[in-house]
Amino acid sequence: MNWDYVIATSIFGVFGYLIGSISSAIIYSKIFKKEDIRKKGSGNAGATNVLRVYGKKIGAIVFSFDMLKLVVVVLISWIIKKFSGNNTLKHINLQIISFMVVVGHIWPIYFKFKGGKGAACFATYFLVMQWILFLIGLISILIIIWKTKKVSIGSIFTPIIVIIFQLIFLWIPGMHSSWDSPLIYDEFNGPIWLTILIALIIYILVFIKHIPNLKRIIKGNENKLKN
Numbered sequence: 001m002n003w004d005y006v007i008a009t010s011i012f013g014v015f016g017y018l019i020g021s022i023s024s025a026i027i028y029s030k031i032f033k034k035e036d037i038r039k040k041g042s043g044n045a046g047a048t049n050v051l052r053v054y055g056k057k058i059g060a061i062v063f064s065f066d067m068l069k070l071v072v073v074v075l076i077s078w079i080i081k082k083f084s085g086n087n088t089l090k091h092i093n094l095q096i097i098s099f100m101v102v103v104g105h106i107w108p109i110y111f112k113f114k115g116g117k118g119a120a121c122f123a124t125y126f127l128v129m130q131w132i133l134f135l136i137g138l139i140s141i142l143i144i145i146w147k148t149k150k151v152s153i154g155s156i157f158t159p160i161i162v163i164i165f166q167l168i169f170l171w172i173p174g175m176h177s178s179w180d181s182p183l184i185y186d187e188f189n190g191p192i193w194l195t196i197l198i199a200l201i202i203y204i205l206v207f208i209k210h211i212p213n214l215k216r217i218i219k220g221n222e223n224k225l226k227n
Contacts, residue, residue, distance in 0.1 A: 005091040008081075012092050013100040016073045020104025020121065024065040025050045026111050028058060038114060042212075042223070045108075046116035048151045052223065066120035067127070070101045074128045098125050099198045106205060117209035119155040122202050126162060129195055133169075137162040149224040152213035159203045166196055 025045040029037035033054070041049045047066060051059025074094055081092040101121055108115040123141075127134040140161045141154035148154070170192065216222040 002091065004088040005093065008088050008091040009093040009096050012073075012077050012080075012097050015077070016070075016097040016100035017104040018109070019069050019073050020101035021108035021110050021115070022069060023105070023108050023111055023115050025062045025116065026108075028054075028062065044117060045111070045114070047120060048155075063120050066105065066116065067124040069105075070098055070121050070124040071128060073101050074098055093194075095129070095195050095198050098128065099202060102202050102205065106209060117155065118202065118206045122159060122199075122206050125199065125202060130166070130169075133162050133166055136165050150217070150222050152210055152222060153217060156207060156210050156214060159199075159206065163196070163199055163203065166199065170196065 023045050025037050025047070028050070029035055029040070037050060037053060038045050041053045043049070047059050047063035050062045074097065077092050077094060077097050081090050084090075102118045102125065104115075105121045106115050106118045107113040123134060123137055126137060137158050141158040144154040144158060145151055213222060
């Protein structure tokens with residue numbers, strides 16, 4: 001077992017989880033509205049519920065923050081592993097750290113382990129790992145939301161589209177590495193199958209969190225976005 005890999009990734013995995021646990025939705029609702037967003041609307045501490053309860057501006061800010069925290073964690077980890085000069089820190093695995101940010105977002109330690117659904121963080125995972133897949137996902141979710149007026153449908157089905165493209169790129173010679181982020185060009189990062197495996201695990205978590213939405217979709221009473 002490579003203990004440098006285990007130690008470095010564990011330390012920064014905890015860092016990713018702690019940063020991921022910072023919920024701008026809950027913080028905003030408590031500081032500025034003197035209430036808990038988890039007791040309003042759908043009860044979710046995510047950008048969509050914030051948008052419905054507090055409006056588009058605050059919803060956009062919360063969504064941006066949810067994406068930014070994964071980017072910040074990955075960039076800080078990458079800078080440290082590249083320039084610290086410490087052999088142990090060179091073994092930080094960015095895929096696993098990204099996963100821990102998503103876990104923190106869904107189950108935040110600061111807020112009794114009840115957070116968001118992870119869709120924004122999941123999208124950012126592709127942004128920092130394979131930007132072309134992020135663009136494919138962005139186009140897909142915008143089309144789905146435009147057609148259905150339901151963010152939940154986009155959040156449930158867009159990752160499937162992205163993962164399918166991820167697998168297609170894997171089997172086309174040279175295609176997958178052509179779109180990799182410069183951040184993961186590193187001998188100590190995991191193989192490409194690890195990137196795909198973590199994407200699948202994150203999607204399972206996101207899907208589980210959206211099961212109530214899926215039930216409402218089937219019943220035909222899922223909330224729509226207002227024009």
